[in-house]
Structure formats: structure tokens, C-alpha cells
Amino acid sequence: MTNESRTEHDNEKAESVNTAVKKEDNRPVVLKVEHVAKYFRLPTEQATGLKMAFLNWTRGIKGYTEQRVLRDINFEVRQGDFFGIVGRNGSGKSTLLKIISGIYTPEKGKVSVKGKLVPFIELGVGFNPELTGRENVYLNGALLGFSHDEIDAMYDDIVDFAELGEFMDQKLKNYSSGMQVRLAFSVAIKAQGDILVLxxxxxxxxxxxxxxxxxxxxxxxxxxxxxxxxxxxxxxxVKKYCNNAILIKDGEIIVSGNKNDVADRYTLENLKRENKKPADDDKKKDEEPKYPTGLNETVPLLTVRPSKEPVCDMEHGFDFEVEYDYRGDKDFYVAFSLNDIRRGGVPFGDSFDLFRPGHQTVRFHVPMDIFTNGEFRIIASIHEYENGRKDPEHVHMVAFTNENLACDFSMRDPKGADNFALLNKMKFGYEIVDTDMASHQGPAVAA
Structure with missing residues (x-):
């Protein structure tokens, strides 16, 4: 392709993207959340009667504390969106969904809905085990606001999807847990609403x-x-289904828009929490054992953590550091392994002798360009030589990093698209020997 034709192609591509964006912007807004805030009152004083309540009031004792769950939440969802809401447990996601669904009323702000919204905050809510599967479909549909005729129109689709046709006249208490979940989920996704909340x-x-x-x-x-x-x-x-998403942390939206950005930031937030230094742990020392699992008086400290952000790309690889405190009197070495969390297995491992006892930090760099995107964990251990440095046959492990002291990180790179395989096919060369039979060979060889 010539430079001129390439430029023309790029311009056409950019124009088509802009057109798509404009079309997307013209879609009607079906859900609008404006400055929504929600808090709950947690009782701290118990008034045994009206007299005590009055006395507390005159003394300025509220008798409760306010737990602020959501703070100034703002976003829009357009017709046709597959919109993701993510966040750690306790961030306020489910509270937000209940406000959207009309179960809770916000202290501040408002929610505008255009169309019929069908909420499924928890599967099976409203099901009665003494009723048949058929009766529960109609009961659940009525709770969702559908008329008897509307449920009649949806009934066959619900039963077919759940694959429970021969069981619909049996009582729900005779269903297995899996059958109950299938029926509840089928009602959830086959309900003919405009906005489905899951x-x-x-x-x-x-x-x-x-x-x-x-x-x-x-x-x-x-x-x-x-x-x-x-x-x-x-x-x-999120990456498979959604086109837009938001990430909530401590009741506030910290990222919104691109689904990949939101998903990667969520991963980063989880890794930041998991990779805190031991000194950052806010548990009381008297509630903990003297040494964490894997450590002891010879090695009271051994941890692996990122040197930079715990999300890397193929080009720059991943930087981490091993911090240890060895108080023994023998020659020793550190071993570490790279584990694939999602797909399983140990793609790499190595060991190295150390010459400095005491409290030390050693930094490392790992190239990641041969891998596809994924989640990884680095585990470290310390071993002592029993009969001298040159006798690797006589060693024993004296410490290792438990799950809390290991280092979790992710690789996210457009060229390392998620794949069932661990190795990146652009870096792993292969070829078919029987060339007369083959019309394709590995990209790295072909390149």
C-alpha cells in the first residue's frame, strides 16, 4: 500500500469511527443518574423510651452515626448500551442498583428512567418453595410489574430457556438448587422489559x-x-459484553467510559490492595501470630511486591523487588517462580545466591513479550546450604511467601490479546514440515 493510499484509508477509517460516535451520541438516554447520594444511619445509643430519647436529644446525642455509601454519582446510559458497574465489595454497587430499581430512595439527587426497567438484584427473590414452578413464574412476573397476559406471552420462552418443561407443575421445594437457579435466571433474562438490571x-x-x-x-x-x-x-x-462501564470506589466513580480502561483499573485497584507492605496492614499486632505463615525467627521478613504499577505491557515488561531479612549464619539463596493465575502452571522459575544477610532489597526485571495477556503471581522462597555453597544436593527451605506476601500483577497489551494459550503466537515461531499439505505457518516464521 502506498503512502497516499494508506493516508486515504486512515482518513476513511477515522471518518467512519467519527460517524459511528455521532450515531451513538444520537441514541436516546434511557437512564440518567444525577448527583445521587445515599447514607445509612447506624445506631450507637439505645433509647429505652420516649423520656430517654428526649433526654438524648436535649443533650445533643444523635444516637446514630451516618455511613455514607454513595457520594455524588453521575452517569448516563443510552438505549442499546450494555453498561457495566464494577467495584470491590462494599463500594456501593448494589446500593446504586437498588436506587436505580426504586427499592431505595436517595438522600440527594435523582434517577430518571425512560422505558420499563426489570431489576434482578438477586436471583430467586420472591420465589415460594410451596408453589409449583409454573405458579412461581407468574408470581415473580407479577412482582416485576407484568400483567397476567404479559406473562402468558413470555411463559413458553422462559420454560424453553430453562429446559424445565416437564417439571413446571412440581413444587419448587422439589427442585435441585441448580434447577431453581435456572428458572430464576430464565425469568430474569426473558422478561420483556426495555432495561434489564442484573x-x-x-x-x-x-x-x-x-x-x-x-x-x-x-x-x-x-x-x-x-x-x-x-x-x-x-x-x-465486562470486556466481552459491555460497551461502557464505570468503576466505583468508596461510593464515588473513579473511572468511567472505556470498558477496557475500567476493567484494567479495577484489576489495578485489587492488586494495590493485595500488594500492601506488611507495615501497611491495619490489623492489631496482638491479634496476629508472631510470624506470618511461611516466616520464622531465621527469616522474619520475606515479601515480593511491584517496583512500579502492577499492570505492565509487552514492551516494558514487569519490575518487582524481593525484600528479605535473613538472620541465619549459613550460605543461602532465593528462588522465585512466575505463576499463571488464570490458566494455571509455572511458566518460569529461577534461583540465585545471596551474599548479604540482614535486611536487604533486591530488584528484578522480567520481560513479558512472549506471553499473552493474563494475571500472574511471583512467589519467593529462601533456602540454606547445609554443607557449603557448591553442594546444591543438600539444601532445605527456611522461608516462603504466603499468598498475602506474594506479588500479583497483570499484563494488558493490545498485541497480547486474551487467548486460551499462554505464549504469544507473534513471538512463538512454528512451521508445518509437510509444506505440500499446508497453506499456513506460524506468524513468527512467516515474518
């Missing part, structure tokens, strides 16, 4: 049922009239 309900049923759910969500993404709001801890689901 809170942590994707990982349900067996493998075959999950594939069916996956196909359903892939299809609903193509329907411009349907809008889905999804609360989840699965960043794979």
Missing part, C-alpha cells in the same frame, strides 16, 4: 446452560432497543 447473576447453571446464556447475551447486544446494566466482579464479562 447484579452478579452471570455464573449460573452448568456448562451447557452457561453457553446458552452466553449466546443470549451475544444476541441481546445486537438489539438496539434493549439496554442491559450489569454489576459484576468478572472483568472478562
Amino acid at each position: 447484579d452478579e447473576v452471570l455464573a449460573v447453571g452448568d456448562e451447557a446452560f452457561q453457553r446458552k446464556c452466553d449466546n443470549f447475551f451475544s444476541e441481546i447486544r445486537k438489539d438496539p432497543t434493549k439496554t442491559v446494566i450489569l454489576v459484576t466482579h468478572s472483568m472478562d464479562s
Whole structure:
């Protein structure tokens, strides 16, 4: 391709992207959250009667503290969005969903909804074990605001999706837990609403049922009239289904917009919490054992943590450091292993002799360009030589990093797209020997 044609192609691509953005901006807003705040009152004083309550009031004793769950939340969801809401437990996600669904009333701000909103905050809420599956479908539909005729129209689709046709006239208490979940989820996703609100309900049923759910969500993404709001801890689901997302932390939105940015920041927030130094732990010392699991009086300190941010790319790799305090009197070495958290296995490991006892920090750099995107953990251990440095056959481990002292990190790179395989096919060369039979060979060889 010539420079001129390449420039023309790039301009056309940019124009098509801009057109797509403009079309997206023209979609109607179906959910608008404006300056929403919510707090709960937690009682601290107990008034045994009106007299005590009056006395507390005259003394300026409130008798409660305010727990602020949400602070000035603002975002919009447009028709056709698959909108993700993510955050750690206790960040305020479920409270926000209950405000959107009309279960809670905010202290400040307002929520505007255009269309019929169908909330599923928890699967199976409203189901009665003494009623049949059929009766529970109609009961649950009524609780969601559907008329009897509307449920009639949806009933066959719900039963077919749940694959429970022969069980619908049995009482729900005779269903297995998996059957109950399938029925509840089928009611959730087959309800004919305009806006579907789901809170942590994707990982349900067996493998075959999950594939069916996956196909359903892939299809609903193509329907411009349907809008889905999804609360989840699965960043794979966010990246797979959502087109926009927000990340909530301590009741505030800290990232919004691009789903990949939100998912990666969520991963980063989790890794920051997991990789705190031992001194940052806010548990009381008298509640802890003298030494954490894996450590002892010979090695009271051994930890692995990132030298920089715990999210890296292929080009720059990952920097980490091992901090230790060795108080023994023998020659010793440190071993570390790189573990693949999501796919399993140990893709790399090594050991190195150390000459400095006491409190030390050693820094390392690991190239990551041969891997695909994923989550990794670095584990370290300290070993002593029993009969001298040159006798590796006689060693024993004296300390290791437990899960809290290991280092978790992620690689996120456009060229390392998520794959079932660990190695990056652009770096791993292969070729087919029987060239007469082959029309393809590994990209690294072809390059």
C-alpha cells in the first residue's frame, strides 16, 4: 500500500469511527443518574423510651452515626448500551442498583428512567418453595410489574430457556438448587422489559446452560432497543459484553467510559490492595501470630511486591523487588517462580545466591513479550546450604511467601490479546514440515 493510499484509508477509517460516535451520541438516554447520594444511619445509643430519647436529644446525642455509601454519582446510559458497574465489595454497587430499581430512595439527587426497567438484584427473590414452578413464574412476573397476559406471552420462552418443561407443575421445594437457579435466571433474562438490571447473576447453571446464556447475551447486544446494566466482579464479562462501564470506589466513580480502561483499573485497584507492605496492614499486632505463615525467627521478613504499577505491557515488561531479612549464619539463596493465575502452571522459575544477610532489597526485571495477556503471581522462597555453597544436593527451605506476601500483577497489551494459550503466537515461531499439505505457518516464521 502506498503512502497516499494508506493516508486515504486512515482518513476513511477515522471518518467512519467519527460517524459511528455521532450515531451513538444520537441514541436516546434511557437512564440518567444525577448527583445521587445515599447514607445509612447506624445506631450507637439505645433509647429505652420516649423520656430517654428526649433526654438524648436535649443533650445533643444523635444516637446514630451516618455511613455514607454513595457520594455524588453521575452517569448516563443510552438505549442499546450494555453498561457495566464494577467495584470491590462494599463500594456501593448494589446500593446504586437498588436506587436505580426504586427499592431505595436517595438522600440527594435523582434517577430518571425512560422505558420499563426489570431489576434482578438477586436471583430467586420472591420465589415460594410451596408453589409449583409454573405458579412461581407468574408470581415473580407479577412482582416485576407484568400483567397476567404479559406473562402468558413470555411463559413458553422462559420454560424453553430453562429446559424445565416437564417439571413446571412440581413444587419448587422439589427442585435441585441448580434447577431453581435456572428458572430464576430464565425469568430474569426473558422478561420483556426495555432495561434489564442484573447484579452478579452471570455464573449460573452448568456448562451447557452457561453457553446458552452466553449466546443470549451475544444476541441481546445486537438489539438496539434493549439496554442491559450489569454489576459484576468478572472483568472478562465486562470486556466481552459491555460497551461502557464505570468503576466505583468508596461510593464515588473513579473511572468511567472505556470498558477496557475500567476493567484494567479495577484489576489495578485489587492488586494495590493485595500488594500492601506488611507495615501497611491495619490489623492489631496482638491479634496476629508472631510470624506470618511461611516466616520464622531465621527469616522474619520475606515479601515480593511491584517496583512500579502492577499492570505492565509487552514492551516494558514487569519490575518487582524481593525484600528479605535473613538472620541465619549459613550460605543461602532465593528462588522465585512466575505463576499463571488464570490458566494455571509455572511458566518460569529461577534461583540465585545471596551474599548479604540482614535486611536487604533486591530488584528484578522480567520481560513479558512472549506471553499473552493474563494475571500472574511471583512467589519467593529462601533456602540454606547445609554443607557449603557448591553442594546444591543438600539444601532445605527456611522461608516462603504466603499468598498475602506474594506479588500479583497483570499484563494488558493490545498485541497480547486474551487467548486460551499462554505464549504469544507473534513471538512463538512454528512451521508445518509437510509444506505440500499446508497453506499456513506460524506468524513468527512467516515474518
